[in-house]
Amino acid sequence: MRRRQGLREGFTTGTAAAGAAKAAALLLLSGERPATVDVPLPGAGRLTLPVAEARLAGEGAYAAIVKDGGDDPDVTHGAVIGCRVDVCPEAGPGGVAVEGGAGVGRVTLPGLPVAVGLAAINPAPLAQIRAAVAEAAALAGHGGGLRAEVTVPGGEAMARKTLNPRLGIVGGISILGTSGIVRPFSHAAWEASIAEALDVARALAHDTVGFSTGRRSEALLRRQLPELAETACVQAADCLAFALGAAAGRGFRDIAWACYPGKLVKMAQGLANTHAHQGDMDFSALAGWCREAGWPEAACRAAGAANTARHAFELAKGAPARAALAQVLAGEALGHMRRFAGPGPRLRLFVFDFDGTPLVRAGTRPRSRSG
Template sequence: MKRDGPLREGFTTGTAASGAAKAATLLLITGRAPETVDVGLPGGGRLTLPVAEARLEGETAVATIIKDAGDDPDVTHGAAIGCRVSRLDGAADGTVVVDGGEGVGRVTLPGLPVAVGLAAINPAPRAQIAAAVAEAIQLAGGAGGFSAVVTVANGEELARKTLNGRLGIVGGLSILGVSGIVRPFSHDAWQTSISEALDVARALGHDTVGFSTGRRSEALLRAAVPELPETALMQAADFFAFALAEAAGRKFGRIVWAAFGGKLVKMAQGLANTHAHRGDTDFSALAGWCAAAGWPAELASQAGTANTARHALKMAASPEARAALVAVLAGEALGHMRRFAGPGPGLTLLVFDFDGSLLGRFEESPIRP
C-alpha cells in the first residue's frame, strides 16, 4: 500500500533491549513497574519507549519492549525484546554485566566485533544497555552491581531469516544498532551484516569473496564457483556500491558478483543501490545499449519501451543478440564495479538468465600501478 507523507522511523534491537533493561532495573530496586522508560541513543539524543510487560520473579525483575522498526521491512519488527535484571553478589557499586539469554545468538567464528563464545550483542548496544541500567540505579538510588541478561522471544526462529548462520552466530538474533534508530529502507542492519560477513571471511583467510543479490543467485554462484566456501559467500541484496567498497577496503584479492539480467541493467547504470526505491531502470539508456550490441534500430527502440528489463532482454531476436547485449551491459557494469571497488581487487561478474543458465562470465584483472 502506498503511504502519503514521510516514512516512519523505528528503533533498533539495542534500543529495545536498553529500554527493557532500564525498566527491569527500576522495578527491581523500587518494586514499581514503569509504564514508559527514557533511554539514551548511541548516536545521540534520547527516546521514550512504552513498556509492554514488567514483573518480578523472585529476586529477578523481567521487562519487555516490543521492537518497532517503523516502516522499515525489518525481520525483528514486533519482536518481544526482554531483559532479566538481578543483583550481583559482592560486586562493586555500579558494576553492570550484560549478557545474552534465550533467543540471543552466540558467536562461534572470528572476525566479528564480539569475541568467540560471547553473546552476539555488538559493542554500541552493549554500552547502551549498560548505560540504561546505570541510569536506573542512579534514578532509583540503588547500590551494588547488577546483571542484565537480554532475551528475544522466538529469537532462534527469527534468526533463520537473517544472515546470522553465515556469520557463525548460532542460537538466536544479534542485538544491533549503531545509532539506536531504524530509518526506513536504509537497511543499516543488512549493511552491518555484509561488513561482519566480510570480517569473518578475512579472519578465516579467504582471498576471494562472492556476492549475490539473494538466495537464488547465491545458489547459482555456489554451483558456478564451487571452490568458494560458504563463509566466503554473502547476499549483498541491492547494496552494490557498499558491498564492493567494503570488500575492497579489506584487501580481498578478487570479488565475484552474481546477478540476473534485470539487476545487470541497474548495475550498468552505475546505481549505488539497485533497489526499485533507489532508482528506476533507464530504458532510454537500455535502448542505446541494445543498439550498441548490434540490434536493429527498430528493435532497440522497442526495448526502450519495455515494461521491465527482463521484458527487454526477452525481445532479443536470437540467443546471439541477447548474448551481445549482455556483453555490452556487463562491460558497463564492470566499469562501475571498478569505480566502487577501486584498483586493488580482481573482478568477476557472472550473469544468469532467469531460467538459471549462465549467460556469461566476465573478468577484469586488478589495476597495477
C-alpha cells in the first residue's frame, strides 16, 4: 500500500474480515477460488487484498486474509483473519448475519458501540462485512440469506496485549476500523481509543478518570490513587487537549494526569499534543522557568542549552531543585489543562521523576463559568 509521510499504510481488521467474508462467499456461491478480492471501504473507496486461503468446509466455505498493519506498531499485524460463510435462510432474503467465532472478543461491559453480549465487531466493519458478502451474492446471483462467522486464530492471546481486557472485551480481539485503512502512528487512532475507554468508564459510573502517558506512569498514578479503578485509567499518550476535552465533555468531575518531566515541559508550553513531531521543546522558556524555580544562573543557562528535558533536570543541584522546577512547570501546565478542559472538572497533576519518585502533586478546583 502507499506510503504516508514515509510510512507504509495498512488495512484494518475490519477490512481483512470483509475480504475473507467476500472470498468465502464467492467460493461457496460460484465455485470461484479467488487469488485476490476487492472490498468496499467504510464511507468510500475500495481496496484489493490478497487471499491467503480459500477452501470448502462442509456445507460452507472458509477464506482468510493476513492482516497487514503497514508500518504501524499493531499487535494484529500478521494475524490471520478468517471467515466462514454458510447459507442461512433465517437471515432472510438477501440478508447477511455476521457473528464472531473463536479469537473474536465478546463485549461484557456497557459503554462500547457494541451491545453487551455481542461479538466485538464495531458498527463500521460490521456494515463493511455485510456489504462485501452482499456483493459476492449479487455476482453469483444468490438472493437468499447468508451467515458469516469471523474467526482469528490466536486472537485471545493477541487481545492480552491490547486494552480489550480493561474494556471488558473477553476471548479475543476486536474487529475494528472506521476508515478501513491503518495510518501509521495515527493520532486519530489514539483519540478513538481514548474516547472508547472514556465511554466505558462513564457507563460504569466513574466520576474520576486517571490519564497517563503510558504503562509506567499509569502504574505510578495508581499507587498514588489506590481508589482509582482500573477501568477509570486511560493511557492518553500525547493527546493532552483531546483527552481533557473528551473527559470534560462526558461529565467527569475529577481528572488526574500522570507524566514525567519531558512531557511536563511540553504541557507547560501549552502544546495540545506533546508528541515530538507536534512541537519542539522550548529550552529558552525552560531556562526562564529554572530561574523562577530559584536555580543558580549558571544552571539556568546550562538548562537553556540542554539536549533534552531529562538532561536539563539532571543539571539540578539536588532533589529540592528538581522538585522546585517541577512545581513551576506544573503551575504552567495546569493553566493550559484548564484551558483544554474548560471550567467544570477538578484537575490534578502528578509528576514523577525518571526513576519513578514523586516530584509534584498539584491541582485546581472547578471554576465557575462566570470566571
